[in-house]
Amino acid sequence: MTKAANLPFLDLASTAFSTRGPEVVAARDAHWCARTPFGLAVLRHREVGQLLRDRRLRQGSYAWPEKTGLQGSFAEFWKRSVISQEGETHRQLRALALPALAPEFVTALTPRFDEIAEDLASGLCNATPVEFMEQFSIPFAGQAIAILLGMAPGEWREISHDASDLGLAMGVDCKRHEDRLNAACDRLMALADRLIAKARKGVDQDSFIARLVRQFEGMGDLSEQALRDMVVISIFGGVDTTRSQLGFAMVLFAEHQDQWRLMRRDPGLIPIALEEVIRAWPTTTWSTREATCDFEFNGQRIPAGETLHLLVHASARDPAVTGQPGFDITAKRHIHFGFGGGAHTCLGQLVARTDMAAAMRALSRQIESFEIAEPPVFLPDSGNTSPVSLMLRCHPGDPEGRAS
Numbered sequence: 001m002t003k004a005a006n007l008p009f010l011d012l013a014s015t016a017f018s019t020r021g022p023e024v025v026a027a028r029d030a031h032w033c034a035r036t037p038f039g040l041a042v043l044r045h046r047e048v049g050q051l052l053r054d055r056r057l058r059q060g061s062y063a064w065p066e067k068t069g070l071q072g073s074f075a076e077f078w079k080r081s082v083i084s085q086e087g088e089t090h091r092q093l094r095a096l097a098l099p100a101l102a103p104e105f106v107t108a109l110t111p112r113f114d115e116i117a118e119d120l121a122s123g124l125c126n127a128t129p130v131e132f133m134e135q136f137s138i139p140f141a142g143q144a145i146a147i148l149l150g151m152a153p154g155e156w157r158e159i160s161h162d163a164s165d166l167g168l169a170m171g172v173d174c175k176r177h178e179d180r181l182n183a184a185c186d187r188l189m190a191l192a193d194r195l196i197a198k199a200r201k202g203v204d205q206d207s208f209i210a211r212l213v214r215q216f217e218g219m220g221d222l223s224e225q226a227l228r229d230m231v232v233i234s235i236f237g238g239v240d241t242t243r244s245q246l247g248f249a250m251v252l253f254a255e256h257q258d259q260w261r262l263m264r265r266d267p268g269l270i271p272i273a274l275e276e277v278i279r280a281w282p283t284t285t286w287s288t289r290e291a292t293c294d295f296e297f298n299g300q301r302i303p304a305g306e307t308l309h310l311l312v313h314a315s316a317r318d319p320a321v322t323g324q325p326g327f328d329i330t331a332k333r334h335i336h337f338g339f340g341g342g343a344h345t346c347l348g349q350l351v352a353r354t355d356m357a358a359a360m361r362a363l364s365r366q367i368e369s370f371e372i373a374e375p376p377v378f379l380p381d382s383g384n385t386s387p388v389s390l391m392l393r394c395h396p397g398d399p400e401g402r403a404s
Contacts, residue, residue, distance in 0.1 A: 008034040010041050012309065015173050018381035019285040019313040028314055032298060038067060039307030040300075041286070041314075045322075045334060047298060048315040051308060052287065052341030056295050058086045059344050060288035060307050067307075069175050072182040074166065077189070080225065081233045083344070090343065096219065097230060097347050100211035106350050109147060113355045116143045116153060117362035125366065125396040129373035132390040133247055136363075138164070141243035144355040145235060149195055150207025162187050163239035170284075170384030185232070192231035208234070234348060241352045244283035244386035246359055249273075251387065252280055254372045256327045263329060264364045264397070270357050273329040278338035279316040280327050285382055286311045287340050312337040368397035 008027035011017050013036075018024070027034040028043040035041075042048050051057060062084030065075035078084060082093040120136045130136075142160030143153040151159075165184035168177040199210040209231060216227045253260040263269050291306045302308070316322070321334040339346040346352075374391040 007031055007040075010034045010036050012041065012382060013037040013172055015171075015380045017172070019311055020281075020317075020381060024311070024314050025317075028318065033300060033308075036309065038309060040302075040309070042308055042310045043314045043318075045315040045318040045320060048310045048312060048337055049335075049341065051289060051297070051310055052337060052344075054289075054297075054342075056291060056293055056302075057289035057308065058292050059084060059090075060290035060309075063290065063307070064170075064288070068172075070169065070178055070181070072178060072185075073189070074169060074178075074181040074185040077185055077229060077232065078169070081229045082347070083233060092219075093226065093230065094343075094347065096215040097212065097234075100208055100215050101347065101351060103350060105208070105211065106354050110354060110358060112147050113144055113358035114361065116140055116147075117359045118366075121362040121366045124363075124392070124394045126394075129391045129393045132250055132392045133243070133387055136359075137243050137246045137387075137390075140246065140359055141239045141355075144242060144358075145238040148208045148238060148351065149231075149235070150198070150204040150209050151195075159188065159191060159235055160239055160243075163235050164243060164386075166236045167240040167244070167384050167386065168379075171380055172383055173380065174383075188232045188235055189228055191235075192228045195231060196227060237346065237348050238351055240384065240386075241283055241346075241348070242355055242359075244384070245274075245278060245352070245356060247387035247390050248281040248283065249277040249356075249360065250363075250370070250390060250392060251372070251376060252277055252327050254370060254392070257369060259327060259329050260364070260369070263360070264368070267361060267364065269329050270360045270364070271353070274353060274356050274360065275336065276327060276329045276331070276333070279333060279336040282313055282316070282336070282338040283386055284338060284340075284384055285313040287337065287344070310337070312340075366397060367394045370394040 008030050010023060010027055024043065032044045032047045033040045033042050042051055062079055065078055082090060082097070085093060117140060120140050124130050124136060138160055139156060142156030145159060146153050146156045162184040165180050168174055169181050174181070195209045196213055198204045199213040204210045212227070212230060263273050286309045289308045289310065291302045291304050293304050295302050316336040339349040370392050372391065373393045376387055377389040378387055379385045
């Protein structure tokens with residue numbers, strides 16, 4: 001059995017730490033896990049996959065506010081939300097949410113997602129560099145979630161920036177954003193109240209909110225707060241993932257223009273390309289679990305209460321399963337864990353895949369080639385990360401939008 005003292009150490013608490021850094025590669029080569037200031041980091045694909053589904057572990061990020069010192073309305077919301085629940089309560093909440101996000105409902109939104117994406121992409125190809133996050137990624141994610149919520153696309157600003165602010169809670173420097181987090185959470189709760197009331201009055205009968213409200217009807221053992229929390233967590237996840245992941249996609253394709261040309265020639269590659277983007281540079285770089293009992297795993301003693309950070313980024317680049325680790329949208333890969341796994345697999349992953357595919361269809365149709373015009377700025381490359389600023393110079397394609 002390997003003692004904790006003999007394990008590699010990774011400083012997850014440092015804002016300079018990167019889940020793509022050489023220290024992670026060295027630690028993964030040395031052992032399947034490493035010590036960190038927050039518990040153990042799990043680094044290899046096989047072990048991450050097994051532990052995501054291990055019933056001796058519970059979802060661990062419920063304790064993130066306590067570990068980072070966060071207090072106030074966001075911390076209380078986070079501890080109540082479906083992400084932090086276990087057992088029957090968690091099962092019941094997922095059982096209510098999943099039918100509201102049924103595949104036939106989500107895929108029916110595709111034409112509207114396409115329309116938004118085409119409109120935004122048309123403004124990117126001009127003589128001067130454009131800030132991609134502000135001019136495409138943020139408004140696209142905001143308008144897509146507005147449609148899901150039964151709001152007019154033009155109302156996206158009301159929710160987009162607040163949802164993005166909540167993403168700061170998942171960073172290792174979240175404590176310094178506490179006031180901003182709480183204010184954004186309060187505004188989104190108020191929005192949830194308005195949307196729920198609109199659905200109950202029959203003004204909205206078709207949106208995700210209306211479907212969710214119908215699911216919650218008659219569930220007397222679930223509080224009104226649980227419904228409000230479900231709305232807010234859906235807004236948070238829906239905006240933050242799409243906004244960030246599209247930015248990373250453009251950075252990766254800027255670095256691999258041959259892959260962009262492949263995707264333009266064959267739009268059928270877009271779904272596979274998105275999985276490769278998430279594998280190569282996920283916005284959620286780790287999932288967290290907590291041991292509910294003492295047990296031994298792969299030669300390592302895991303005491304009850306131990307926190308395990310499952311580094312989905314490191315596991316997706318594990319040479320034991322990736323073969324060639326580069327960015328290749330035609331390669332056959334093992335499953336990545338960018339949407340988690342097990343009982344806590346992301347509820348909104350179909351929405352994310354659907355709206356991001358619409359975005360990539362429009363971008364690859366209208367942009368023949370592009371390059372990064374200025375060095376990008378990123379949030380710390382750990383926890384939940386994202387491009388903050390991404391200046392691109394885009395060149396228009398042929399009238400049909402595809403390379404010859």
